[in-house]
Amino acid sequence: xxxxxxxxxxxxDVVKSEKFEYNTLNLGPTHPATHGIFQNVLTMDGEFIVDSxxxxxxxxxAFEKIAERRTFYQITPLTDRLNYCSAPxxxxxxxxxxxxxxxxxxxxxxQYLRVIIMELSRIADHLVCNSVIGVDxxxxxxxxxxxxxxEWAYEVFEEISGARMTTHIGRIGGFERNFSQRAWDKIxxxxxxxxxxxxxxxxxxxRNRIFMDRTIGVGSISAERALxxxxxxxxxxxxxxxxxxxxxxxxxxxxxxxxxxPVGKSGDTYDRFMVRQEEMWQSLxxxxxxxxxxxxxxxxxxxxxxxxxxxxxPKEKVYNNMEALIFHFKQxxxxxxxxxTEIYHSIEGANGELGFYLxxxxxxxxxxxxxxxxxxxxxxAFPEMIKGSLLSDAIVTMSSLNVIAGELDA
Amino acid sequence: xxxxxxxxxxxxxxTLTNKFGDAITCFEVVADMPxxxxxxxxxxxxxxxxxxxxxxxxxxxxxxxxxxxxENELAVVYHLHNLAKNQRIRLKTFTKASDPSIPSIxxxxxxxxxxxxxxxxxxGIVFQGHPxxxxxxxxxxxxxxxxxxxxxxxxxxxxxxxxxxxxx
Numbered sequence: 001x002x003x004x005x006x007x008x009x010x011x012x013d014v015v016k017s018e019k020f021e022y023n024t025l026n027l028g029p030t031h032p033a034t035h036g037i038f039q040n041v042l043t044m045d046g047e048f049i050v051d052s053x054x055x056x057x058x059x060x061x062a063f064e065k066i067a068e069r070r071t072f073y074q075i076t077p078l079t080d081r082l083n084y085c086s087a088p089x090x091x092x093x094x095x096x097x098x099x100x101x102x103x104x105x106x107x108x109x110x111q112y113l114r115v116i117i118m119e120l121s122r123i124a125d126h127l128v129c130n131s132v133i134g135v136d137x138x139x140x141x142x143x144x145x146x147x148x149x150x151e152w153a154y155e156v157f158e159e160i161s162g163a164r165m166t167t168h169i170g171r172i173g174g175f176e177r178n179f180s181q182r183a184w185d186k187i188x189x190x191x192x193x194x195x196x197x198x199x200x201x202x203x204x205x206x207r208n209r210i211f212m213d214r215t216i217g218v219g220s221i222s223a224e225r226a227l228x229x230x231x232x233x234x235x236x237x238x239x240x241x242x243x244x245x246x247x248x249x250x251x252x253x254x255x256x257x258x259x260x261x262p263v264g265k266s267g268d269t270y271d272r273f274m275v276r277q278e279e280m281w282q283s284l285x286x287x288x289x290x291x292x293x294x295x296x297x298x299x300x301x302x303x304x305x306x307x308x309x310x311x312x313x314p315k316e317k318v319y320n321n322m323e324a325l326i327f328h329f330k331q332x333x334x335x336x337x338x339x340x341t342e343i344y345h346s347i348e349g350a351n352g353e354l355g356f357y358l359x360x361x362x363x364x365x366x367x368x369x370x371x372x373x374x375x376x377x378x379x380x381a382f383p384e385m386i387k388g389s390l391l392s393d394a395i396v397t398m399s400s401l402n403v404i405a406g407e408l409d410a
Numbered sequence: 411x412x413x414x415x416x417x418x419x420x421x422x423x424x425t426l427t428n429k430f431g432d433a434i435t436c437f438e439v440v441a442d443m444p445x446x447x448x449x450x451x452x453x454x455x456x457x458x459x460x461x462x463x464x465x466x467x468x469x470x471x472x473x474x475x476x477x478x479x480x481e482n483e484l485a486v487v488y489h490l491h492n493l494a495k496n497q498r499i500r501l502k503t504f505t506k507a508s509d510p511s512i513p514s515i516x517x518x519x520x521x522x523x524x525x526x527x528x529x530x531x532x533x534g535i536v537f538q539g540h541p542x543x544x545x546x547x548x549x550x551x552x553x554x555x556x557x558x559x560x561x562x563x564x565x566x567x568x569x570x571x572x573x574x575x576x577x578x
Binding site for chain 2: 056057060062064065066068069100225227228229230241243248249341342343344346353355357359367368370372376377378379380381409
């Protein structure tokens with residue numbers, strides 16, 4: 001962290017050794033250009049950036065410590081608040097980790113429903129990132145227009161789980177209830193109205209002279225450095241490495257879907273924008289395929305796998321029936337069979353490989369839960385990416401990396 | 411569950427046990443992940459071999475765990491990934507809580523930089539050879555390592571919360 005002596009030392013050292021001074025600019029914790037609260041102290045030579053140093057941890061909420069004192073369901077709200085732009089993906093990833101721990105088989109219908117929710121959430125997150133790259137170059141119009149599309153996605157989440165942003169969507173084994181007709185209506189509305197809006201958004205930014213001049217060649221990173229820095233997700237794919245957890249370790253029947261992985265060449269901001277843009281089209285195609293597969297399935301009713309020890313009995317029974325009361329008590333107090341083992345499970349979050357390292361010791365709470373947060377790991381590369389570039393390039397690079405403070409700090 | 415590439419895992423096991431002998435204290439498969447337990451002084455060499463000879467070119471994760479009942483209480487867990495052959499592997503090293511120190515793998519993997527800082531911040535494990543080992547997520551003037559099991563979830567040193575009025 002920055003303390004009282006930091007700036008004195010820098011100035012003194014430099015003035016003694018060289019004729020000119022470097023400027024220190026504080027892209028402070030609260031700044032309209034940073035998507036979240038994290039600080040960058042830039043050492044600048046005029047307009048060019050010589051070095052930078054990050055301070056993160058302003059929104060550190062000690063999730064890993066809290067998780068040691070929470071049952072599996074109580075951890076889901078914590079996962080909501082990791083990458084809060086795409087909370088459903090985090091929820092699904094956590095449930096899949098628990099299901100892997102307990103060895104639960106998920107029926108096909110539920111897997112397809114989960115795919116729909118995850119892809120809608122990925123679209124919502126990429127929309128934020130791409131429109132915010134536009135905003136940081138000065139283009140406020142696409143941002144304002146495309147957020148209407150995000151509204152439709154959020155309405156789907158609200159219909160299914162009751163909340164828009166911190167959704168806690170789904171349950172261990174599936175969903176709490178079947179998707180209602182209203183939820184399906186909202187999904188179909190999204191599928192119908194969203195493609196023309198995305199096309200309009202593309203027209204505004206993708207081949208825009210000013211946008212291209214601002215973003216091509218800016219903030220590039222080579223594939224070797226990106227791999228060494230632990231990049232995953234669209235940032236890594238923009239650098240040229242086609243690593244996608246949905247393809248490498250397929251989960252939730254992603255291996256049955258036909259989709260392409262867009263890969264960039266130079267790892268600069270324009271490539272990251274284009275990779276996310278194409279991923280949104282691919283996500284749309286995946287949702288369409290999922291809806292078709294659901295229509296073809298005979299099973300129209302399963303919304304939850306049979307996991308009796310993680311389903312609370314209905315309240316009418318609990319208040320009137322002794323067995324249901326005892327069972328409810330048993331579940332809440334954690335007298336269920338939980339294996340003692342260590343599980344690492346990862347999913348393709350909107351920013352990359354979101355991993356959950358769970359050490360279970362037979363109790364109802366984890367012994368240790370560690371979130372492998374993609375944002376935290378690739379944000380380390382930021383100084384290297386902006387060395388020698390202009391301040392305005394640094395701003396655009398930062399927004400194209402899609403750094404979300406919730407995932408940075410956890 | 412991840413599928414295990416048995417040929418690669420056996421090759422790794424043979425090479426490492428031949429080279430390091432008893433520094434590899436345990437090699438097992440836990441759930442779907444091959445797991446190695448290594449003595450802490452050899453960790454950089456083992457990671458180097460995994461990176462350069464066997465192609466585990468991706469450091470997925472680095473975190474700490476505290477086992478207060480063991481003799482060597484603090485553990486550091488590394489997850490590596492061979493992207494070409496799609497094989498993951500987990501490495502564990504242990505160190506004493508009284509003077510915890512482990513060689514840093516930052517020279518091999520740049521992504522270890524912040525992950526080791528986070529592990530230091532939470533558990534107090536000093537990584538030798540780390541370029542910038544200081545706290546990352548907690549405030550700098552914190553004088554204890556919060557993820558260790560002896561510390562309660564609620565911060566007992568706080569004076570601003572008055573539980574008599576808004577008690578839990």
